[in-house]
Amino acid sequence: MSFSIVVDHVSFAWPDGTMVLDGLDAAFPAGRTGLIGANGSGKSTLLRIIAGELTPGSGSVSVTGEVGYLPQNVPLAGSRTVSDLLEISGKRAALHAVENGDVAEEHFTAIGDDWDVEERARAELDRLGLGHVGLDRTVATLSGGEAVMVALAAQLLKRPAVLLLDEPTNNLDLDARRRLHAAVSAYPGVLVVVSHDRALLGLVDQIAELRDAAVRLHGGNLSDYERQVAAEQEAAERTVRTAEGEVRRQRRELIEARTKLDRRGRNARKAFENKKVPKIVAGGLKMKAQVSAGKHRALHEERLAEARDRLTEAELAVRDDAEIRVELPGTAVPAGRTLLTLPLDRADRPDRPDRPDRPDRPDRPDGAPGRDGLKALDRLVVRGPERIALLGPNGSGKTTLLRRIVEHGAHVPVGYLPQRLDVLDDALSVVDNVRAVAPAASVNDVRARLARFLFRGSRADQPVGTLSGGERFRAALAALLSADPPPQLLLLDEPTNNLDLSSVRQLSQALAAYRGALVVASHDVPFLETLGITRWLRQDRDEGLAES
Incomplete structure (x- = not known):
């Protein structure tokens, strides 16, 4: 078997000395490979090293062909435009200059053979469901899912021989996920994807598992891998x-x-x-x-x-994977007690009179209630202990609605876990971040709580800025649930982003046992169905909030 990516005895540690990879050997063949492993095992770090974004302390990496890389978190701040994110602004400027009669040599050099770059960019955006996104639109105005798809379009435009994707389905709605799955299936080059999306991992040719500082290849997709591991575990347990x-x-x-x-x-x-x-x-x-x-x-x-x-x-030989033990605060909320009353703006209402020509919407493809027959809301009322699912396409305003709830305030303590997990101070340790929201708790008590989230010993002293996406989620959740007073209303924005499969299961079990009220914005319908949802709300980009 020939390998397109070879990792030879690579070691990497963060500046504070935290070791991530230690003498790792790995090889990735042609085709599509799903890279899996527990949160914090080093998957994202390995992709960044292969992409050339990080330099290993020792060892080497060889890659056949140009590398494209889609990071886990696409930067949204600043004045960058969609054109900038697509990396075509220079060529567009040169094209426009030539069209206006400026025939300077540097313009032709910048354009090269890419005279149709704008058409190709718009076609790629349209293929990924972003036909409504203009090239000059500011990236900061995009939703998280839209930003991911624009960044993916940028990589597909470059047509690299090797494409690395780090949790690409984070924040994507169902339609965007289907489009991404189609793009992955059709990709002609070498592809390595880190993901917890079972449907996406069902499309790969092999699974590479990063475990115990080693990478092991398994032929077939995620289901094949799970059957193989189950058989190995059964034999190991007999032994x-x-x-x-x-x-x-x-x-x-x-x-x-x-x-x-x-x-x-x-x-x-x-x-x-x-x-x-x-x-x-x-x-x-x-x-x-x-x-x-x-x-x-x-x-x-x-x-x-x-x-x-x-x-x-x-x-x-028997796997004993550490799993988070989420112990939510005992904050029972009496049935029927009003926790929140949030008036909705006129623009949030699906039946607003200035849209008499609103077409009927088809049922949602995931089987939950569609727009037809939904009840328009002029205010959002949450009563305890309700469990509300908030659905809607990318850019429809789900995150905005959650932020409005936080700003408006509720009748009980509110805990908010944002999509981008930017509630932590990167310069502080995990322990100090939790102590900041629970100043009355002793250090030993904080460490005991963090141990349930797999931050034991020196791991709890790690700066948050050095954590992986999944580790950062665990740290943010630990801080959220340790707050004084503890939250009786939890607002969660895409909480399964960056979590490995076992952590998603543990989070589901913990939230299912929570006795307070929940409002969860998510595109992960199987996850939502484990929570015992009592109300399904849908937010549309132009039509506002409605309830089935």
Whole structure:
């Protein structure tokens, strides 16, 4: 098998000394590869090293062909335009100058053979569902999902031989996900994608698992990988049971051998004391018994040690993945109690009179209620302990609505986890970030809470700026749930972004047990369905908020 990407004994540590990769070897073949692993295992760091954004402390990376890279978080701030994000502003400026009669040589050099760059850019945006996004639009006005798709369009325009995607479905609505899946399926080059999106990982040719500082390739997609791992784990668990039985048997034989040898020694002493054997003979028997006892004890102890070694080896083959244990605050909210009343602007209403020609909307493709038959809302009322799902396409205003709730205020403490997790101070440690929102808690209490989120020992002292996306989510969630007073209304904006599959499951279980009120904006319908949603709301770009 030929490999397009070869990682040779690569090590990388952050400036504070936190080791991320240590002597890692990996090779990625042609085709589509899904790179998976626990949060914090180094997946994003590995992609950034392959892309040339980070320089390893040691080792080397070789890549066949040009590399394109879509980062996990696309910068939204500043005055950059869509054209800037597509990296075509220079060519567009040169084109416009030539069209206006300026025939300077530098314009032709800048354009090269790309005379149709604007047409190709608009066609790519349209293919990805962004036909409404103008090239001169400011990136800061885009939603998170729109920014991701524009950044993807930029990479597809460059047509690199190797394309690296880091959690590309974060913040994408269902239509955008389908378009991204289609783009991935049609991509002709080498592709490596880090994702927790099961549908996307179902499209890959192989799975590369980063685990225990090593990368292991599995042929097939995510389902094939899971079947293979399940079979391996079943065999490993059988081996552990066999090894445990052997340890018990060897321990029992050692005890029996010691008992038998002790009995012989007692018999020899009793015979001497009763004068049944001469002293010299008794001494010889005693020495012989001691030598024999030593040999037997050594033999059985050696067998027991070997059995324990086999058990240890068998146990190492069994996966024991650490999972977050989210313990939400005990903040029961009485049924029917009004927690929030938020008046909605005229522009938020789907039935507003200045839109009499509003066409009927088809049912949502995921099976939840569609626009038809939805009840227009002129205010949002939340009563405890409701569980509200907030749906809608990218750019429809879901994040804006959540922020308005925070700004408006509620009748109870509110906890807000934003989409971009920008509630933490990157310069502070995880411990200090949590202490900032829970000043009355002791350091030991804070560390105990953080241990439930897998920040143990020195990991809790790590600066937040060095955390992976999943680790940052865990830190933000720990701070949110440790706040004093604890939140009785949780607002979560795309909470499954950047989480590995086991962490999504743990978060689902924790939120399902939460006794306060929830408002969750998400495109992940299977995740929402695990929460026991009681109301489905839909936010549309032009028509506002409505309820089924």
